Amino acid sequence: NDGTGGGFQVIQITSGFFQIWRASGITSELQLYCTAIGALVIAALMLFAGWFHYHKAASKLAWFQNVESMLNHHLAGLLGLGSLSWAGHQVHIYI
Template identity: 90%
Template structure:
């Protein structure tokens, strides 16, 4: 868990730098914002990427533990 947290911190710092670079050093020109197809591709890529990331998180944090309970014949809804 500690190594994962350190890796996430490094990745967050990398993304922070990438965001700064994207908006300050290599800022998109006005013509790019007027081209609907490139804007659509850009936003769909981000949306599908985040959806994929959230699905992977769901698989790891929700489905895996429930499947381990079911394989062990334990009812997770038992009170």
């Protein structure tokens, strides 16, 4: 974000994205591109998993038709991922 000299000016960027990318180890455009493609693949995989979980697998499971069992199933996932997210946040803040 500094001037390059020779009469060239740069755009001052203060959003913090470059610092976040640098802190996570992304140092080149190729690494950023590969990370973005990987995130897109994971997002598509999770979208398919959600569709499969709701439309294909759930309709065949007898326990999933019971509202209380379905609530417990989803709350367990929510609390588990929430705890994992909170732990990751704490590690990120303290390091």
